[in-house]
Amino acid sequence: MSASRHIPTWQLRARFAAALSAMYGAEVPAYTALVAVSAAVNADHAAWHPQARRLGSLDRVTAERHGAIRVGTPRELREVAVLFGAFGMYPVGFYDLREAAAPVPVISTAFRPVAPDELARNPFRVFTSMLATADVRFFDRDLQRRVQNFLDARALFDPELIAQARGIAADGHCPAETADKFVARAVSAFALSDDPIDKGWYDELSAVSAVAADIAGVRTTHINHLTPRVFDIDELYRRMSARGIEMIDAIQGPPATPGPAVLLRQTSFRALAEPRRFRHRDGTVRAGTLRVRFGEVEARGVALTPKGRERYDAAMAAPDPAAAWPQHFPGTDRELADQQLAYYVGGDPTKPVVYEDFLPASAAGIFRSNLDAETRLGAGSDDSEYSSAWLSGALHTELLDPYALYRKAATCP
DSSP, X not given: OOGGGEEEHHHHHHHHHHHHHHHHHHHOHHHHHHHHHHHHHHHHHHHHOGGGGGGOOHHHHHHOEEEEEEESSHHHHHHHHHHHHTTTOEEEEEEEGGGSSSOOSEEEEEEEOOSXXXXXXXXXXEEEEEEOTTOTTTSOHHHHHHHHHHHHTOOOSOHHHHHHHHHHHHHTEEXXXXXXXHHHHHHHTTSOOOSOEEHHHHHHHHTTOHHHHHHHSSSXXXXXXXXXXXXXXHHHHHHHHHTTOOBOSSOBSSOOOXXXXXXXXXXXXXXXXXXXXXXXXXXXXXXXXXXXXXXXXXXXXXXXXXXXXXXXXXXXXXXXXHHHHHHHOOSSHHHHHHTTOBOBGGGOTTSBOBOOSOOHHHHHHHHHHTXXXXXXXXXXXXXOOOSHHHHHHHHTSOOBOHHHHHHHHHHOO
């Protein structure tokens, strides 16, 4: 077959992101409103502030998405890695949301493109969390055993889909005649299921954490949220609120400052009550609702170096981060570059390296803002040994270091 009959990985990824977005918009109509408002904010901001495009073209930023999914076991996580590998998305970074101020019983990584040219073509990312069942602070030994039995008995992905994904990843492209079907099958794996949920089991897990119930209380996985990107997240927040859409209480991440945008700011509309069916103890199936899915939006800035990240952590630890910010960060890209606080291509302050990853405190904060109850953290010490090395071993592949990727991007011509 000629090369012209092959769909390159980046085009396959673009189709996957677009198809997921269409599906999620049908499932969560408020997401469609969020996308429309984001596009309007981007167009207005780019017209008023042409320099904003140094962080990405208007087309790229408006088309950009990240998704979030949750799985239960290393086996399921490995299958996710194979599936996303077909779209040129690789695991980058380790996030331990158990250690956040609002603890969530998951560890996470992000699957995304890593080369600058691939990110420029389509930067789709999926923040992927795995339930930390081995942590006895959340799950006692009896519950660990029952959760593991439940997870071991389910299959999230069709083995044929995973096998096809493995072949596409090895080839680096997909035959044109099978591309649409492959994308459709991959998207359907993340559709919200209408299967009845065992109410007693779901409620038991909800007493530990709503996130635990969302992962191990059902027999499928689903898109938890899809996130468009905006240049001006404060304006987005105002416009969504003006439409009568209930937003969470705050924008997570760095404060709004007159200086260069750094790292990542995020917010979302509140999780909506979605209809689900529940099987009760007497065997009857009755209608109910769950609030687990929401519409997140993000604004990305320049990636910080380890030295810059230390300053960021210090500023955010202050009682008033906005007031403390000038004590830790200068007000221009030139100063950020000269003090080696952020990454710029060739050290040129007009060419910032965009932050492509996530902030665990922000992720946990948004999770918490969209839950009805706090996570229950029990007594005892954690002996689970979850770490980046553990996750790399569980994935059977290298967990890429985001700082190494930013350093490489900054030295690209």
